Amino acid sequence: MLDLAPSSPCARQLDPHQGMGRQAPVCDGHVDLELAEMSRQIRLCAKTTVFAEGARADAVWSLDSGSVLLSKLLRDGRRQVIGIAVSGDFLGLPMQSANGFTATTLTPVVLRRFDRVRFADLLNRTPDLMRQVFETFSQELVLAQDHMLLLGRRSAEEKVAAFLLHLRDRWAPLQGLTSRIDLPMTRQDIGDYLGLTLETVSRTMTKLAQRKIIAVIPDGVRILDAERLARAAGL
Amino acid sequence: MLDLAPSSPCARQLDPHQGMGRQAPVCDGHVDLELAEMSRQIRLCAKTTVFAEGARADAVWSLDSGSVLLSKLLRDGRRQVIGIAVSGDFLGLPMQSANGFTATTLTPVVLRRFDRVRFADLLNRTPDLMRQVFETFSQELVLAQDHMLLLGRRSAEEKVAAFLLHLRDRWAPLQGLTSRIDLPMTRQDIGDYLGLTLETVSRTMTKLAQRKIIAVIPDGVRILDAERLARAAGL
DNA sequence: CGCGGGGTTGAAAGGCCTCAAAACGTGTGG
DNA sequence: CCACACGTTTTGAGGCCTTTCAACCCCGCG
Numbered sequence: 001m002l003d004l005a006p007s008s009p010c011a012r013q014l015d016p017h018q019g020m021g022r023q024a025p026v027c028d029g030h031v032d033l034e035l036a037e038m039s040r041q042i043r044l045c046a047k048t049t050v051f052a053e054g055a056r057a058d059a060v061w062s063l064d065s066g067s068v069l070l071s072k073l074l075r076d077g078r079r080q081v082i083g084i085a086v087s088g089d090f091l092g093l094p095m096q097s098a099n100g101f102t103a104t105t106l107t108p109v110v111l112r113r114f115d116r117v118r119f120a121d122l123l124n125r126t127p128d129l130m131r132q133v134f135e136t137f138s139q140e141l142v143l144a145q146d147h148m149l150l151l152g153r154r155s156a157e158e159k160v161a162a163f164l165l166h167l168r169d170r171w172a173p174l175q176g177l178t179s180r181i182d183l184p185m186t187r188q189d190i191g192d193y194l195g196l197t198l199e200t201v202s203r204t205m206t207k208l209a210q211r212k213i214i215a216v217i218p219d220g221v222r223i224l225d226a227e228r229l230a231r232a233a234g235l
Numbered sequence: 236m237l238d239l240a241p242s243s244p245c246a247r248q249l250d251p252h253q254g255m256g257r258q259a260p261v262c263d264g265h266v267d268l269e270l271a272e273m274s275r276q277i278r279l280c281a282k283t284t285v286f287a288e289g290a291r292a293d294a295v296w297s298l299d300s301g302s303v304l305l306s307k308l309l310r311d312g313r314r315q316v317i318g319i320a321v322s323g324d325f326l327g328l329p330m331q332s333a334n335g336f337t338a339t340t341l342t343p344v345v346l347r348r349f350d351r352v353r354f355a356d357l358l359n360r361t362p363d364l365m366r367q368v369f370e371t372f373s374q375e376l377v378l379a380q381d382h383m384l385l386l387g388r389r390s391a392e393e394k395v396a397a398f399l400l401h402l403r404d405r406w407a408p409l410q411g412l413t414s415r416i417d418l419p420m421t422r423q424d425i426g427d428y429l430g431l432t433l434e435t436v437s438r439t440m441t442k443l444a445q446r447k448i449i450a451v452i453p454d455g456v457r458i459l460d461a462e463r464l465a466r467a468a469g470l
Numbered sequence: 471c472g473c474g475g476g477g478t479t480g481a482a483a484g485g486c487c488t489c490a491a492a493a494c495g496t497g498t499g500g
Numbered sequence: 501c502c503a504c505a506c507g508t509t510t511t512g513a514g515g516c517c518t519t520t521c522a523a524c525c526c527c528g529c530g
Contacts (some may be wrong), residue, residue: 008322051315070382072380072383072384074388075469075470076469078388078390078443080383080384080387080388082380082383082384086425089496093373093377094373095369095373096373096377098329100247100377100380100381102379105264108460110245119237120502122364124362124366127359127365130365130369131358131365132360133369134330134365134368134369134372135330135367137369137373137376138328138331138370138372140376141328141372141375141376141379142331142335144376144379144380144383145307145317145336146307146334146335146380147383148307148315148379148382148383148386149307149309151318151383151387151430152315152386152427152429152430153309153313153315153385153430154309155517156516156518161329186475186476186477186479187476187478188476192383192387192388192454194387195387195388195516196519197384197518197519197520198476198477199477199478199479199518199519200517200518202477202479202517202520203478203479206478206479228502234309234310234311235310258498390485390486391485391486421507421508421509422508422509422510423508425494431486431487432486432487432488433508433509434486434487434488434509434510434511435485435487437509437510437511438510440512441510441511451509453495471530472527472529472530473517473528473529473530474527474529474530475526475527475528476521476525476527477524477525477526477527477528477530478524478525478526479516479522479523479524479525479530480521480522480523481520481521481522482519482520482521482522483518483519483520483521483529484517484518484519484520485516485518485519486515486516486517486518487514487515487517488513488514488515489512489513489514489515490501490509490511490513490514491510491511491512492509492510492511492514493508493509493510493511494505494507494508494509494510495504495506495507495508495509496506496507496518496527497505497506497529498503498504498506499502499503499504499505500502500504
């Protein structure tokens with residue numbers, strides 16, 4: 001997880017998906033300053049697009065709060081959500097001149113905008129920053145690989161169960177490891193994330209609810225039996 | 236594409252998936268030397284595993300020739316191929332202490348082995364090398380995102396068609412853009428890559444062959460109508 | 471109060487999978 | 501040189517899971 005916010009230099013949060021091998025955080029006042037002056041804080045309300053697939057990418061972003069849906073579109077309208085960004089995540093590829101996906105806010109968000117070229121430039125001049133972003137991307141890659149396994153080889157029930165557990169873990173550092181999971185997205189969004197239709201997502205959830213594994217509540221679910229949910233996910 | 240081979244310093248090949256924004260290649264003799272002395276060339280024959288998912292990752296690799304299948308396993312045996320590495324590709328995450336996937340040779344390969352920790356160390360001391368690996372990983376991420384779209388939202392026919400075109404493009408820099416596509420893997424491997432069964436892969440291919448879009452030949456296919464194949468892939 | 475977006479539920483269809491058998495190709499040994 | 505064995509590929513029939521299409525419910529809001 002990156003911390004590019006100048007207001008909290010060196011106050012790095014824990015990353016749940018962090019492997020080992022992380023060195024001590026970088027605390028270079030000069031870099032923080034330069035990041036600060038090249039960034040602009042932006043607030044967006046829910047359901048607005050930060051940037052669109054295919055458009056020229058003249059910025060990269062760091063997400064300070066809220067969550068953002070990342071999706072790719074097939075020309076006939078079929079959509080695949082390739083990730084869900086949360087607080088602390090980094091959006092965009094510094095070396096890529098066009099966006100490979102669309103970013104849509106799920107909740108109100110506050111993010112910092114960096115001019116892509118200037119950021120890439122700073123990256124090349126600042127090995128420590130590069131290392132941070134590099135590690136972030138390594139993590140992204142691991143998550144993407146896990147998701148490929150899910151998309152290609154798991155059943156609907158396994159997908160939904162794994163999704164709920166994944167979301168819980170991903171939001172744990174922000175809101176603690178509670179049994180209540182917020183779902184600030186529609187069934188359609190979830191389906192597009194899991195490679196299912198919205199009806200299948202709905203059906204699968206009610207089936208899990210009937211078995212008392214979860215309870216479906218407004219704007220979220222409550223995990224009743226984490227043990228069995230994990231088993232339903234295929235562990 | 237990385238070139239970590241000391242025998243051909245600075246002779247960098249073209250990457251077909253390369254976006255823009257690439258700077259001039261790095262030509263630091265000192266780094267090349269250090270890479271050389273920490274690497275060991277290894278030859279493996281086909282169908283051997285380079286490293287296994289879950290095992291301690293004490294090395295990272297650079298693939299000099301041949302191709303390697305990258306796959307993840309579900310506890311009950313279901314498998315997902317998450318990528319196919321070809322000449323010039325980089326294998327393994329320098330900052331990750333355990334392998335997230337298994338690497339199996341498809342053909343005889345020659346690769347260079349680097350001690351992971353020493354490589355990560357060199358990476359931190361050598362911004363230019365870090366930048367190279369960083370760009371490689373950015374590309375990997377883009378490929379992974381494309382593959383998620385394929386796995387989640389494409390039909391069997393679209394998957395197979397897209398797969399063939401993808402392979403052609405990926406091998407183009409090595410063997411030119413011919414109509415003949417080598418398939419040094421089984422239908423099972425292809426199915427595990429596309430999230431299909433081997434039977435569906437076979438059926439889909441013969442269907443494409445019946446329509447004169449491709450011809451199935453021993454150990455590969457020949458593209459008869461690239462236009463229509465692209466259309467079958469959903470463009 | 472009526473409208474619209476999101477969610478749930480039902481019935482039917484279809485695409486892909488499962489199971490099974492036969493065809494094919496290749497290397498081995500008689 | 502042929503017979504055989506083994507692994508891979510193809511082909512077939514049947515079934516299941518997910519999708520499709522549709523109706524209905526719920527709730528917030530103009």
